[in-house]
Amino acid sequence: MPGLETRKRALIVEEIYHEGGPVADTPLLRGAALAVITNPFAGRFEPDIQGFMDVLRPLGLDMAQKLAVALGGADQIEGYGKASLVGSAGELEHGALWHAPGGYAMRDVIGGTKAIVPSAKKVGGTGARIDVPITHINAxxxxxxxxxxxxGLNDAPRAGEMLLALVMTTGPRVHSRSGGLEAADIKGEDGLR
Structure with a gap:
């Protein structure tokens, strides 16, 4: 199985004080850890790719740890999501290899989470962007x-690369008022409610 070759990494933290309504006393923190890696399967069809997930696990864990620290610690995290953006010489299935290493890394770092980590993936050119879905960590x-x-990053992913992303937040949307299940009412039995 090929090894991991990382070209660059980025850590982004947003502090959201308001979305047009009253200014929050404590801002919502929303952050992303990004890694741009060489896609070892770019340019050809490779039938056996699952082993690369094991190669990605240490990267996922390191990204999750650094992101949690940047947002104030694992005990502050309430939301999460992940995504992969595959360069044009790759295929969507290469991005799917990030599901387990990225998701389990965040679950390990945060500890005790029950909800599935939502995800997105797509193939795109250099400078492409991707929307990473976020849900509550336990319901x-x-x-x-x-x-x-x-x-996204302005110079990635190149054709033979993948951009891998982990996203975490410290709470609800800053002006959340859409009703439904509240975080305080989570039963935590099935990862849904």
């Missing part, structure tokens, strides 16, 4: 935490 039906973060 996917908590409407206040339905969110997304658009991510």
């Amino acid at each position: 996917s039906y908590v409407r206040s935490h339905f969110d997304s973060m658009e991510v």
Whole structure:
């Protein structure tokens, strides 16, 4: 199985004080950890690619740890999501290899999460962007935490690369008032409610 070749990484943190309404006393923090790596399968069809998920695991764990620290610590995280953006010489299935390494890394770092980590993936050219879906870490039906973060880098992914993303937030949307299940009412039995 090929090794991991990383070209660059980025860490982005947004502090959101308002969306046109009253200014929050404590801003919502929404952050992304990005890594641009060589796609070892670019330019050809490779039938056996699953082993690359094991190669990606340490990267996912390091990205999750750094992102949690940047947002104030793992105990502050309430929302998460992941995505992969595959360069034009790759295929969508190459991006799917990020599902387990990215998702389990965040779950390991945060600890005790019950909800599935939502995800997105697509093939795109250099400078493409992707919207990373976000849900509550313990109950996917908590409407206040339905969110997304658009991510990308101006020089990635090149044709033979992949851009991998992890996203975390510290709470609900800053002016959440859409009703539904509230975070305080989570039962935590099935990852949904």
